Amino acid sequence: MRIPATVEIMQIEILEHEPPYRVGVIIGSLARESINRKLAGALEKVAPSEFEFFEISYADLPLYSYDYDADYPQVALDFKAAVASADAVLFVTPEYNRSIPGALKNAIDWGSRPWGQNAWADKPTGVIGASAGAIGTALAQQSLRATLSFLNARQMTAPEAYIRFTPGLIEADGTITEDRTEAFLRNFMEKFFEHTLRVLTVIPRP
16 A cells, blocks of 8 residues: 655745845955955956955954953954954965965964854855966965865855966056956956855855
């Protein structure tokens, strides 16, 4: 005797997050004249109009220790609040010794603590970087992606973008002087917009 199966239809409410989308930019170098700071300016210039950008600074964070967890310093609370206020986070980082800069890793650690209060969880994130070398931060990005994966950030996995920075590539106002590079970066930001929209549709912000 066959027992008819009971079919339950699960209803999913799709919640669309309305623009503008606030993108917190984290620049992996603390240097004032960093080529990655120039790259960040160029990305803002070619980004979809639905994005608005602000920099999330971490220069004043002390070195993380769990001794701070019981009484988090205000500078760290402010940093986490900035991350929380962003609809998405874009990391623009150099490569130091085949990995990410120590100051950037320290900031990520602060954002993930205390345990159970991870500011990166479910956050739409993008990763890009520039270097004068031929591999264009590929290994730094690999290291950063591993950390963000553990922290449950919602990463855009493609397209990947490893920018070889040459003199004159980006002007002081963010203008990209090579048409092919401009088209590539414009497409990167369009894909990041699409990724952000998908994540915020499925996982709406509180």
